[in-house]
Amino acid sequence: MIKTDVLILGGGLAGLSTAHHLNRLGSLSALVVETGPFVGGTAGTERHGEFLFDHTGHLLHLHDAYGKKFILSLLKGNWALHSRSSWIHSQGVATRYPFQANTHGLPWPSAEDCVAGFLKTVHDPRVLPKSPSFRDWCLATFGAGISRQFMFPYNEKLWRGPLSRLTTEWQGRFVPKPAPSEVLYGALMDQKKFFGYNADFRYPVRGGMQVLPDALAAGLKQGQVRTNCAARFVDLASKTAVVENLGEVQFERLVNTMPLVDFLDLCRPLSASVSVARLRLRYNTVYNLNLGVERPRMSEKHWIYFPEKKYPFYRVGYSSNFSPHLAPRGASSLYIEVSRRCDEKVDLRTLENQVLSGLRSCGILKSSDKLLAKVWMPIRCAYVVYDFARTPAVAAIFKHLGKIGVESIGRYGAWKYSFMEETILDGKRCAERLLGLSSQAEKTAQPELKALK
Ligand SMILES: Cc1cc2nc3c(=O)[nH]c(=O)nc-3n(C[C@H](O)[C@H](O)[C@H](O)COP(=O)(O)OP(=O)(O)OC[C@H]3O[C@@H](n4cnc5c(N)ncnc54)[C@H](O)[C@@H]3O)c2cc1C
Known part of the structure; x- marks a missing residue:
């Protein structure tokens, strides 16, 4: 023994x-x-042909x-520093992350709804109980507009359940809270200021x-x-x-x-x-589809959040923008993340068709794109x-x-x-x-x- x-x-x-x-x-x-x-x-990281795929983005x-x-x-020096380029795709446009500080670019009634709701939380603050639900905390912190347009739909997609059942214990470092001046400024113009715990990141070169x-x-x-x-x-x-x-x-x-x-x-x-x-104890599984596409530098972005229900994924990232050595010359690589509760049954073939059609309808994939790799790498226990x-x-x-x-x-x-x-x-x-x-x-x-x- x-x-x-x-x-x-x-x-x-x-x-x-x-x-x-x-x-x-x-x-x-x-x-x-x-x-x-x-x-x-x-x-x-897994190697598939000439592509290297992490378990979604790991920065x-x-x-x-x-x-x-x-x-x-x-x-040992095998790393590069990157300034985050992360975005939100909703209402047919891309706005900068985090949504709550960057509503510039949305149709004006939507941006106005977000700013008005946020200012209400400043002038007429809601008193929260000691352990509020994530839903109530969003309403009290960001207001009704930002909650309805991003916080609720995005988090319902990620957590796959009512937000009134979630605590706020997990979000301290992960959900940035801007100042009122930043929310106002970010509604009126393209605010390039960085917010949040991951404004820049390092990633291995090779x-x-x-x-x-x-x-x-x-x-x-x-x-x-x-x-x-x-x-x-x-x-x-x-x-x-x-x-x-x-x-x-x-x-x-x-x-x-x-x-x-x-x-x-x-x-x-x-x-x-x-x-x-x-x-x-409950957890969610992330169904991570990795794609290799025969098109160089498909985007300048690092990753994009998708709050809307019409897209099955909550986030899409361009991994070859973290390091060009993750994909062969002339190609790009992407990771697509779909969340499911641990007790939900998933048919990967159906999900794959939905994911690919979502990627085409939002313009990430072109109908002429040739897929060089298509690899599912699910993370069974991904989010507690x-x-x-x-x-x-x-x-x-x-x-x-x-x-x-x-x-x-x-x-x-x-x-x-x-x-x-x-x-x-x-x-x-x-x-x-x-x-x-x-x-x-x-x-x-x-x-x-x-x-x-
Ligand atoms: C979708 C997603 C994205 C993430 N992105 C980032 C990011 O960008 N930046 C960041 O810093 N962090 C990120 N993380 C978090 C990061 O992955 C974790 O913090 C870290 O990898 C956890 O390491 P761990 O050793 O705790 O767990 P794990 O990496 O899960 O290690 C546990 C090990 O136990 C092994 N094991 C399981 N069962 C048995 C058994 N019966 N016997 C022996 N071994 C067993 C498993 O195979 C595994 O190797 C992300 C996580 C997820 C899910």
């Missing part, structure tokens, strides 16, 4: 970063087991001093985003990452896991980075409260749904996992909405906790737990 101090489930950025920081900061042995044939998980937004230094050191997890894995000890090794069963009482192609693995500490729902499904024993809480059931469910689960010393981290292990830099930092903090190096305040990984105390 294999023995390790720390068993890490999942070789995405969270798992690899945990192993890296365990090696760097202490002397515990660690083993990463990954179900897929490659490391990287959601931040990986580096670096905000933390350590995170930035560490990630750039891994990329190799797609895969180069980041590959660089992390390359720095680990030989044999420390085992691919094609899915965890099949975890006995939390005897601290043993059954892993495909490895057999039984005995561990002292366990770090989970696979989706929390899947992890709980393979763990025994679990308390009744955890089993009930697990049933409350922040409904009102999630907060107490996650708190109950982490209270239990904390008691038995199990770490569950990363975007899906911690069951949250986050990004690559944060995921890498999650791994560092987890390693510090395991090595007893973290401060008392950081002993718990879950903000929800702290909030409950």
Whole structure:
């Protein structure tokens, strides 16, 4: 039987970063087991012919001093800085992102409706309860016009459910709130100011985003990452896991980075409260269609949001504008994102026809375009749904996992909405906790737990 101090489930950025920081900061042995044939998980890249496709757009937004230094050191100069060019397609025109600060270009009655509604929120503010729904928060923050024309239709498309059931916990960093002067200015003229957490981004020049997890894995000890090794069963009482192609693995500490729902499904024993809480967790699947098109530089844009129902997709991005090396000379590549609840059945052939016809009707594809590649790369557990059931469910689960010393981290292990830099930092903090190096305040990984105390 294999023995390790720390068993890490999942070789995405969270798992690899945990192993890296365990090696760097202490002397515990660690083993990463990954179900897929490659490391990287959601931040990986697939090669199809001469095209490299990420799992939709994966762009580096670096905000933390350590995170930035560490990630750039891994990329060894293989990156370029881009100024975001993101747009919204609605009412037959393209307006700049974010919609709430850039209604210039819309038919005037629509822009006027947005500005009037926004100014009403300034002069006659609505008092919100302590935990408002996302719907009420949109109305109170942006007003009726912006909510009706963008916030509601776009988010209903992404979340596939009533916005009155969603909390606002996920949107803090991700939904920019402009000042009244910016909303007014952006209605009257083309405002080129950048808003939001991702005004610029870095992207590898060569190799797609895969180069980041590959660089992390390359720095680990030989044999420390085992691919094609899915965890099949975890006995939390005897601290043993059954892993495909490895057999039984005995561990002292366990770090989970696979989706929390899947992890709980393979763990025994679990308390009744955890089993009930697990049933409350919801997620959405992103059906990601990647296209290779025989036409150079199809657009100057990076990505476009589509709030209107007539288009099946909520976002389309031009990946070859992140790096020309993602597509062969004379060609471009695109990713198209469609969201579905985890319980919705999808017929990919029908969806593909709807997507292609949507792309033609909005002018992205021309009837003369030759498709060189057409690859579906669905992300089964892509967006954790922040409904009102999630907060107490996650708190109950982490209270239990904390008691038995199990770490569950990363975007899906911690069951949250986050990004690559944060995921890498999650791994560092987890390693510090395991090595007893973290401060008392950081002993718990879950903000929800702290909030409950
Ligand atoms: C549509 C979309 C767009 C995104 N865009 C961006 C972006 O532009 N910028 C950004 O910074 N972030 C972006 N992100 C977020 C980013 O992908 C994540 O923060 C990060 O990749 C999460 O890494 P992780 O290690 O937590 O999870 P994962 O990458 O999911 O890693 C978990 C690993 O566990 C493995 N696994 C699953 N089951 C088992 C098992 N039974 N046994 C062993 N291994 C198992 C999986 O194969 C996977 O490799 C985006 C995410 C999505 C869904």
